[in-house]
Amino acid sequence: MLQIQDHSLRPLTTAHLAQTMSLLALSNQELREKVLAEVAGNPALELLEDRICPGCQRHLHGKGPCPACSSHAPQDQAIVFLSPRDFARPGNGRPLEETPPEQEPAAPEDLAIHVLQQLAAELLPEDRRLAAYILSSLDEEGFLQDAPAYMARATGSTLTQVERVLRMISHADPAGLATQGPRQALLVQLDLLEGHGALVPLARRILETAFAELGRRDFDRIAVLVEAPAAQARQAAAFIHDNLNPYPARAFWGSGRQPAGSDPNVYHQPDIQITQQSDGEGPLMVEIFAPVAGWLRVNPLFRQAAQPAAEGMSEEWTRHLERASLFVKCLQQRNNTMRRLMQILVAEQAEFIQKGDRHLHPMTRAKVAAHIGVHESTISRAVAHKSVALPNGRIIPLTRFFDRSLSVRERIKELVGQEPQPLTDDEIAAVLHKEGIRVARRTVAKYRAIEGILPARLRHRRALPAPAGL
DNA sequence: CTATGGCACGGATT
DNA sequence: AATCCGTGCCATAG
Numbered sequence: 001m002l003q004i005q006d007h008s009l010r011p012l013t014t015a016h017l018a019q020t021m022s023l024l025a026l027s028n029q030e031l032r033e034k035v036l037a038e039v040a041g042n043p044a045l046e047l048l049e050d051r052i053c054p055g056c057q058r059h060l061h062g063k064g065p066c067p068a069c070s071s072h073a074p075q076d077q078a079i080v081f082l083s084p085r086d087f088a089r090p091g092n093g094r095p096l097e098e099t100p101p102e103q104e105p106a107a108p109e110d111l112a113i114h115v116l117q118q119l120a121a122e123l124l125p126e127d128r129r130l131a132a133y134i135l136s137s138l139d140e141e142g143f144l145q146d147a148p149a150y151m152a153r154a155t156g157s158t159l160t161q162v163e164r165v166l167r168m169i170s171h172a173d174p175a176g177l178a179t180q181g182p183r184q185a186l187l188v189q190l191d192l193l194e195g196h197g198a199l200v201p202l203a204r205r206i207l208e209t210a211f212a213e214l215g216r217r218d219f220d221r222i223a224v225l226v227e228a229p230a231a232q233a234r235q236a237a238a239f240i241h242d243n244l245n246p247y248p249a250r251a252f253w254g255s256g257r258q259p260a261g262s263d264p265n266v267y268h269q270p271d272i273q274i275t276q277q278s279d280g281e282g283p284l285m286v287e288i289f290a291p292v293a294g295w296l297r298v299n300p301l302f303r304q305a306a307q308p309a310a311e312g313m314s315e316e317w318t319r320h321l322e323r324a325s326l327f328v329k330c331l332q333q334r335n336n337t338m339r340r341l342m343q344i345l346v347a348e349q350a351e352f353i354q355k356g357d358r359h360l361h362p363m364t365r366a367k368v369a370a371h372i373g374v375h376e377s378t379i380s381r382a383v384a385h386k387s388v389a390l391p392n393g394r395i396i397p398l399t400r401f402f403d404r405s406l407s408v409r410e411r412i413k414e415l416v417g418q419e420p421q422p423l424t425d426d427e428i429a430a431v432l433h434k435e436g437i438r439v440a441r442r443t444v445a446k447y448r449a450i451e452g453i454l455p456a457r458l459r460h461r462r463a464l465p466a467p468a469g470l
Numbered sequence: 471c472t473a474t475g476g477c478a479c480g481g482a483t484t
Numbered sequence: 485a486a487t488c489c490g491t492g493c494c495a496t497a498g
Contacts, residue, residue, distance in 0.1 A: 365484065380484055404483095404489080424473060440491055445474065455474060457498070 016326060020333040025381035028271040032291040033136075035331070039296070044306075044317075044324035046299035047292065112136060118172045123165075130157050131165050134178060142177045142248055143185070174248040182246035183211050189244045202228060202236040214240070217454075270389035272342060272398070274353055284350060284391070286342050288335065296331065298324045340372050341382050345401055352401070353390055357410040365402055408437055409447045416448075422456035 023031060039045045112135035116123075123131060133155050139145045144166075146154070152162045169178040175192055176185030190204050206214055210225040214237060223233035273287045298321070306317040345368075351359035365379040372379075386398040400406065415428055423431070425444045432439050448455070 364482090366482095376484065402483095426473080442474090442491055442493095443489090446490080449475085457473070 016329060016333070019326065020330045020337075021378070021381060023330050023334045024337060024378065025384050027385040027387075028289055028291045030385070031334075035292050035296065038327055042320050042324050042327075044299055044302045044320040045327065046297055046302075048295040048297065115169055115172050115174070115177065119168055122168065127161065127165050130155050130161060131169065134162075134165060134169060138178060142174065144178055144180055176245070176248040183207060185248050186240065186244045186246055189248075193243065199236045199239040202226065202232060203240050206233065206236055206240065215452075270395050271386040272338075272388040274346065274388060274390055276354070276391040284346050284353065286346055288338050288342060296328060298328055337372075337374070337378060337382050341368065341379065344368055344371055349401055356392075358407050358414070360401070360403065360407045362404050362407075363402060364404075405447060408432065408439060409451055411435070411437070412444065412447050413451055413453070416453055416459070422459040424456045 023034070026034060039047050112132065115135060116128075116131060119131060130151075134144075134151060137144075137146060137151065148162045148166065149159060151157075152159045155162075166178055170176060170185075170188045171192065176188045179185045179188055186207050187204065190200060190207065193200055205226045205228075206222055210222045213219075213221045213225065217237070219234045219237060220230060222237065223230040226233060228236075271289055273289070275285045275287070276282050302317075302324075303321060306314060306321050346353065348363060349359075349361060352361065365383065366376045369376040369379045383398045383402065387395055388398050389395045411432065412428060415423060415431060425441050425448065429439055429441045429444045432444070445455075453459075
């Protein structure tokens with residue numbers, strides 16, 4: 001157990017507390033917008049391009065961790081925290097002349113920008129804002145979160161306008177983007193393949209009438225539903241599997257370096273990154289990314305100017321000033337909480353981070369909250385909407401650290417994968433029992449379902465690894 | 471008759 | 485207070 005006694009930053013006022021809470025629940029993407037909006041609307045806030053490395057006090061330019069410090073990172077400690085690194089966003093905050101060595105294969109950048117560039121030509125000027133709004137409101141998978149009618153209202157557009165733009169976006173490069181879900185995404189991609197094969201019509205019928213069965217690979221039932229010979233149905237399903245992508249956004253974000261196929265859970269830029277020297281032993285290094293490049297602070301000139309002024313203007317100035325310093329404190333508070341959270345997580349779950357899902361020790365937010373000495377809801381918010389990159393390169397949601405059943409599910413996957421003869425749920429439960437995992441038979445079934453593993457009876461021949469879905 | 475999936479309840483978690 | 489999760493019971497498919 002790791003006790004942390006850093007109480008240097010505690011909530012000062014209820015307003016502070018409230019705002020810290022709301023900031024804490026934000027992902028970096030969201031926080032970034034919030035910060036930029038705040039800076040734009042508050043002259044007392046100042047965003048500096050340069051940063052000072054907390055380690056060696058030298059000036060840093062643009063993005064990346066301090067090159068000096070990251071190489072000098074202490075080797076004797078189990079956990080090392082690097083200075084918060086910024087998002088590597090091309091076109092963000094106007095990079096200085098001398099861009100630090102960019103060895104990374106150009107981070108798969110903003111999906112929104114990528115799409116907007118394609119659409120630039122055909123997009124009507126009055127639709128530009130709408131398109132940008134839609135793209136920014138997509139969820140992590142690239143699907144719509146809000147109904148078109150809602151978006152129309154939010155942007156003051158007409159419904160037909162929204163639908164027109166949606167159609168354009170969904171037919172742009174990562175085809176199927178900005179649709180309502182995997183099914184709609186697949187249908188859009190199918191539209192684009194019209195005429196590229198006799199299977200297209202049948203594939204469409206499968207998506208329309210037998211989508212659930214497709215996920216289960218229940219080909220016989222599919223054949224019945226679309227009223228086609230089983231062989232053809234199977235072919236069409238294979239066609240869908242080979243040529244279409246139910247999660248178009250994933251393909252885009254993963255375009256950089258993904259072990260390809262190793263895991264379908266590809267997220268966007270992580271909020272936190274954990275690295276390790278050379279995949280082997282060595283200290284785990286944790287970086288908590290900052291939402292914006294540069295340093296945010298209360299503009300000292302503004303503060304100075306506001307002091308002596310006692311005139312009419314001063315009221316508004318002091319309001320700005322208070323709001324600015326409150327905001328900065330809230331951000332600091334957020335950073336602090338995130339840092340402490342990660343310290344505990346990395347210390348407790350080092351095995352999980354290095355060796356994989358099976359070594360995740362069950363842990364609840366409540367326990368962590370108790371260790372740090374904050375309210376449980378604080379941890380809940382801190383964990384929400386964040387993603388973390390592991391040394392493997394896998395990017396997972398931070399909430400996975402609190403998945404009670406992950407290790408068991410992983411073990412089940414393993415058992416099923418290894419055993420020559422299909423094990424029934426009861427038998428699996430028995431094996432797990434012997435290993436000290438007390439799980440009911442019914443629960444094994446549930447986990448199986450989650451992992452997309454077919455029931456024993458249907459497992460006779462080697463089935464394709466189903467896409468981890470519902 | 472056995473293996474599964476559905477429904478629903480109670481307790482834990484958030 | 486709202487949700488999520490593990491389980492038991494029961495109907496059903498094989």
